[in-house]
Amino acid sequence: LPRVGLPCSNSDVDEEFSYLPEKLKEKLLPFQKKGIIFALERSGSAFFSFQLIDIIVVQNKTDIWQIPKSKVTVLGYGLLTSDAHVLIDTLCKQKFKVVIIDESHYMKSRNAVRSKILLPIVQKAIRAILLTGTPALGRPEELFMQLEALCPKKFGTWTEYAQKYCNAYVRYFGKRRQWDCRGASNLDELHELLSNVMIRRMKSEVLTQLPPKIRQRIPFDLPKNTVKELNTSFEEWEKLMRASNLDSTKDDFVQVMSLITRMFKQTAIAKAGAVKDYIKMLLENEQLKFLVFAHHLSMLQACTEAVIESKVRYIRIDGSVPSAERINLVNQFQKDPDTRVAILSIQAAGQLGDKNCFCEVIEHHKVCTISVSTCLSKIAHIDCELVLLN
Numbered sequence: 001l002p003r004v005g006l007p008c009s010n011s012d013v014d015e016e017f018s019y020l021p022e023k024l025k026e027k028l029l030p031f032q033k034k035g036i037i038f039a040l041e042r043s044g045s046a047f048f049s050f051q052l053i054d055i056i057v058v059q060n061k062t063d064i065w066q067i068p069k070s071k072v073t074v075l076g077y078g079l080l081t082s083d084a085h086v087l088i089d090t091l092c093k094q095k096f097k098v099v100i101i102d103e104s105h106y107m108k109s110r111n112a113v114r115s116k117i118l119l120p121i122v123q124k125a126i127r128a129i130l131l132t133g134t135p136a137l138g139r140p141e142e143l144f145m146q147l148e149a150l151c152p153k154k155f156g157t158w159t160e161y162a163q164k165y166c167n168a169y170v171r172y173f174g175k176r177r178q179w180d181c182r183g184a185s186n187l188d189e190l191h192e193l194l195s196n197v198m199i200r201r202m203k204s205e206v207l208t209q210l211p212p213k214i215r216q217r218i219p220f221d222l223p224k225n226t227v228k229e230l231n232t233s234f235e236e237w238e239k240l241m242r243a244s245n246l247d248s249t250k251d252d253f254v255q256v257m258s259l260i261t262r263m264f265k266q267t268a269i270a271k272a273g274a275v276k277d278y279i280k281m282l283l284e285n286e287q288l289k290f291l292v293f294a295h296h297l298s299m300l301q302a303c304t305e306a307v308i309e310s311k312v313r314y315i316r317i318d319g320s321v322p323s324a325e326r327i328n329l330v331n332q333f334q335k336d337p338d339t340r341v342a343i344l345s346i347q348a349a350g351q352l353g354d355k356n357c358f359c360e361v362i363e364h365h366k367v368c369t370i371s372v373s374t375c376l377s378k379i380a381h382i383d384c385e386l387v388l389l390n
Helices: 010-018 022-027 030-040 085-093 113-124 140-150 158-165 187-194 203-209 224-246 250-270 272-282 297-309 323-335 370-379
Strands: 045-049 098-102 127-131 169-173 176-180 198-200 215-217 290-294 313-317 339-345 360-363 386-388
Touching: 010 030, 030 045, 030 198, 030 203, 045 140, 085 113, 098 113, 113 140, 127 140, 140 158, 140 187, 158 187, 224 250, 250 272, 250 297, 272 297, 290 297, 297 313, 297 339, 313 323, 323 339
Parallel strands: 045 127, 045 198, 098 127, 215 386, 290 339, 290 360, 313 339, 360 386
Antiparallel strands: 169 176
């Protein structure tokens, strides 16, 4: 079927749907089947608004050897940076038949590097699907790059789109002339056009069909000097373990535990920069509230710096915050829509276990304590996503 064209007949849709393997069709949930049919009816180009989970295959910017051989290539937005030349060149050379962009609202900015990288990759594909729970976080201008990727030129040039749907007008800053495209206009017409390429699913409609809460790991690239330091500590740990097996003493145990504690702290320092970048990326979604759990003060401080640099209101609860004040901070986070981030010490957040926070949860240290893990699960609403950054 052509990428862009007239709607398909029922017989064509049935024929295309029949090509799916029987085992796959049997496992499709009702709303997933309807979504596939919706896309087939529109020649394979559709705009989906779902809350789905990323699965990472490409784990770093040099991990490209399997891309030409693999039938499915999946990677995160964090890898799409201006210095990832080898990865970007490899992706652009691939003739992807289908491209799926999860959380496609991260393409909202026309000037963002990731948007410029993704645009030609999506446009070259035979079929393209965009998935997001918030296609536009605030204004019609945030839809343009997604629509341009999905249906090139169908909504006109950026200037035509901005003048028609963004109520664009010229503003002057001194002698400098600049277009202001932050408004909205002709929304009924835009909504009608979107209905031809976009299917909207509210959580209330599909909640009973969704699987249990999913836990996800986000891998980070570490600086080379940090990796060398960690490898040195690990080699020292291996030597201590071999020696303790031969003649174990109480002093050996203390030495091993001291080294493990030191390595635990080293990992926090090593990934602080990557964690800051990840938090800033999450904050680009202006409607997202989330919790950040950490153990070491260095990580808590890195998370705090990321939020401050993004100019977002937040709360922080660690051991230095009096118990009476913690309750007030929790109430602020739950009731104030502008307070979007709660930075929490894992040990100090125990009293929050009976609270319901409708948000995303991020944990920066996996602590092997059942009581702590149970506490973290209770703090977030059952439908929230728990992301473990190790």
